[in-house]
Amino acid sequence: MNTKVCYKWDCKRHQCRKARLNSEVTRIELGIQQMQERGDKVWFLTVTTLDEAELTYDLDAMKDFAVRVSKLLERLREWASRVNHPLLRVRVFGFKGINAVTPYQLHAHVICSWIPDPKAVQEAIYVSPKLNEYAEQLNLKIHLEITKDPIAIARYSAKNVQELEGIELPSFFQRISYSRNWRPLDYQRRRKLQEQEKRSVCLTDSLNHMEQTLPCMVQFYILSLVLQPLLPYIKLRHYSHTIYSQLFATISLSLRSQFLWMILMNYPFPDT
Secondary structure, eight states, X not given: OOOOOOOOTTXXXXXXXXXXXXXXXXXXXXXXXXXXXXXXXOEEEEEEESSTTOXXXXXXXXXXXXXXXXXXXXXHHHHHHHTTOOOOEEEEEEEEOSSSSOSSEEEEEEEESOOSSOEEEETTEEEOHHHHHHHHHTTEEEEEEEOSOHXXXXXXXXXXXXXXXXXXXXXXXXXXXXXXXXXXXXXHHHHHHHHHHHHHHHHHHHHHHHHHHHHHHHHHHHHHHHHGGGXXXXXXXXXXXXXXXXXXXXXXXXXXXXXXXXXXXXXXXXXX
16 A cells, blocks of 8 residues: 655545645745744735636636736735835635635635735725735736734635645646745755755866866967967868858867867866
């Protein structure tokens, strides 16, 4: 019996999908803790289509809705950067009834650390005229509130992903996306450190190889510069005396001089 968990959303085994869901819940909670440590407010947005009759069932409509939500969040990030606020945000797609008129519709939940010019409407309910105006340009509608129980909101948002089970989704459709500065999980941090270590090893090997071959290449370059004034006296059989032919001849002589210099100086040919 295979007990290994793959953490894939589309895996046939329930334990794999459940493990992935639990990991996403944990990561959202870590990001909210990061907001609270910075002293940020935890904002909760529900993004739907401006026209409640708009269908978001087929693949093209889902892809179009996802693109519009991405544009909205990118504009939010740009506004936050202008006021020197490193925006923390997570976006989760869900697929269920919003009200009696639209029984099933693709929508997005967003948890973020900053909103431009929020104005209170009633308890915990706010509006952002600037954000609403841009959302309407994208044919989107926003419901904005400030969370009283951030951890409960984190679990609620992550569990919305379960609504997409059994539904055909567009290619490269991301059920959940995080901002780059969102706090990663332990295994993601370890994986990132391993990748950085591999890059460091490759860079070290390249530098060591360069230390061996750099003196040779400097000598080759000097020799090519010495031979370059002799080009007007070299008869080219198949090339006219143009800038390109002279450039080609310079490169050719430089390569030939590499072999000659290595033989004279007893240098091995460097690996490519």
